[in-house]
Amino acid sequence: MDHLLADRQIEWRDRAREVARRVVLPNAWKYDRLQEYPWEIKQALAEAGLMKVWIPKEYGGAGGGVLELCVVVEELSRCCGGTGVLFAVNALGSFPILVAGTDEQKQKYLPAIASGEKLIAFGLSEKNAGSDAGGITCSAERDGDHYVLNGTKKWNTNGPVADLNTIFAITDPSSRSRRLSAFLLEKDMDGYEVGYIEDKMGIRCVPVGELDLKDCRAHESHLLGGKPGLGFKHAMMTLDRARPGVAAQAVGLAQGAVDFATLYATQRKQFGEPISSFQMVQKMLADMATKVAAARSLVYSAAKAVDAGARDMTKYAAMCKYYATDVAMEVTTDAVQVFGGNGYMRNYPIEKYMRDAKITQIYEGTNQIQRMVVARNLIKEATRLSHLEEFIPVPEHLR
Numbered sequence: 001m002d003h004l005l006a007d008r009q010i011e012w013r014d015r016a017r018e019v020a021r022r023v024v025l026p027n028a029w030k031y032d033r034l035q036e037y038p039w040e041i042k043q044a045l046a047e048a049g050l051m052k053v054w055i056p057k058e059y060g061g062a063g064g065g066v067l068e069l070c071v072v073v074e075e076l077s078r079c080c081g082g083t084g085v086l087f088a089v090n091a092l093g094s095f096p097i098l099v100a101g102t103d104e105q106k107q108k109y110l111p112a113i114a115s116g117e118k119l120i121a122f123g124l125s126e127k128n129a130g131s132d133a134g135g136i137t138c139s140a141e142r143d144g145d146h147y148v149l150n151g152t153k154k155w156n157t158n159g160p161v162a163d164l165n166t167i168f169a170i171t172d173p174s175s176r177s178r179r180l181s182a183f184l185l186e187k188d189m190d191g192y193e194v195g196y197i198e199d200k201m202g203i204r205c206v207p208v209g210e211l212d213l214k215d216c217r218a219h220e221s222h223l224l225g226g227k228p229g230l231g232f233k234h235a236m237m238t239l240d241r242a243r244p245g246v247a248a249q250a251v252g253l254a255q256g257a258v259d260f261a262t263l264y265a266t267q268r269k270q271f272g273e274p275i276s277s278f279q280m281v282q283k284m285l286a287d288m289a290t291k292v293a294a295a296r297s298l299v300y301s302a303a304k305a306v307d308a309g310a311r312d313m314t315k316y317a318a319m320c321k322y323y324a325t326d327v328a329m330e331v332t333t334d335a336v337q338v339f340g341g342n343g344y345m346r347n348y349p350i351e352k353y354m355r356d357a358k359i360t361q362i363y364e365g366t367n368q369i370q371r372m373v374v375a376r377n378l379i380k381e382a383t384r385l386s387h388l389e390e391f392i393p394v395p396e397h398l399r
């Protein structure tokens with residue numbers, strides 16, 4: 001679908017494709033089994049310059065936007081969904097700095113992220129605050145020119161290996177709208193400890209763990225943007241920019257599953273024929289490929305809306321997130337079906353796609369929450385539909 005992309009994006013996609021085929025594909029199942037961070041893959045991504053794609057040129061980046069990020073995530077995920085998020089989570093962690101950091105914070109952190117020297121994570125969720133992100137309890141109390149952070153962050157993707165972490169905490173418990181602030185924490189700060197690391201269904205090469213903050217002292221220069229009370233807004237602005245990346249991970253996973261299923265269908269014979277000659281298998285393949293194409297179009301168009309700063313970008317980011325990730329779940333499940341019994345086995349490649357796809361429907365806001373976001377925006381926009389009012393008959397008893 002090159003026609004949807006400019007030359008610049010095609011170049012990024014091809015660069016990512018080369019690394020993905022050379023380094024990611026041959027190692028994906030090894031790291032899935034080991035559940036270990038693939039340092040050699042991360043090194044290859046950094047050497048190819050991929051870690052700098054979304055970072056502005058003045059901070060050592062390549063000056064790409066969310067669309068460039070998406071085409072890279074898609075290609076990596078086509079070979080390994082875990083590698084897709086291992087890469088994209090650095091964008092999630094650094095978007096708060098991009099959207100709200102002071103110039104000093106940008107100068108301090110972004111060049112090291114762009115070069116791949118430092119990894120970053122994003123810590124919003126807690127044990128009792130997932131969908132209800134405003135319900136976090138992690139606190140940051142002012143003490144002179146420092147803040148003292150206490151609490152536990154849950155499911156911090158990349159956290160166990162990250163050098164930096166964007167952490168959300170309560171700075172004003174008495175406020176409803178200005179309760180939260182974000183902090184840029186460094187792993188060697190006193191009171192910053194990696195806790196329990198999860199044993200996961202999919203995306204197993206990237207560690208997801210708890211982060212324990214015990215009287216972690218952060219100088220006020222670590223407060224994102226230098227002003228307290230804007231944490232919730234910064235989190236939502238970040239998620240608008242990051243959700244197309246999750247959707248791109250889903251498109252990549254789904255495309256990879258279509259690739260494997262199509263090849264397998266031409267090779268596997270039953271009743272003396274390749275199974276690709278049976279119409280019901282053809283229908284599955286055709287539907288899978290069509291759904292992926294539709295999801296990709298929506299992801300690219302949402303990414304363009306975000307890059308353009310469109311007023312309704314929140315709605316489009318949510319739409320593409322839930323649509324593409326639902327497609328990934330359907331398509332990867334059907335790909336296992338095309339493989340038949342072999343699809344269920346760990347020594348075949350396809351079950352990993354299905355396991356990796358599931359998380360895309362859950363993190364960065366579940367697909368139920370995304371539908372709520374879309375519906376709320378539609379309802380807000382309903383005032384624009386007043387020209388239709390006269391065509392809806394008013395019931396007799398209300399006249």
Ligand SMILES: Cc1cc2nc3c(=O)[nH]c(=O)nc-3n(C[C@H](O)[C@H](O)[C@H](O)COP(=O)(O)OP(=O)(O)OC[C@H]3O[C@@H](n4cnc5c(N)ncnc54)[C@H](O)[C@@H]3O)c2cc1C
Nearest residue numbers: 122123124125130131155156157208362363364365366368
């Ligand atoms: C592998 C993994 C990695 C993650 N990485 C990160 C990370 O890096 N940083 C981070 O901050 N967080 C991360 N998360 C957390 C993730 O964003 C949350 O899991 C997600 O937002 C859902 O929260 P929850 O798990 O608490 O589910 P809950 O909020 O308990 O939801 C449970 C179910 O109820 C539904 N539900 C909840 N509220 C509503 C409602 N109002 N209307 C309709 N349905 C509703 C949900 O859709 C879901 O189906 C990660 C999670 C996982 C599993």
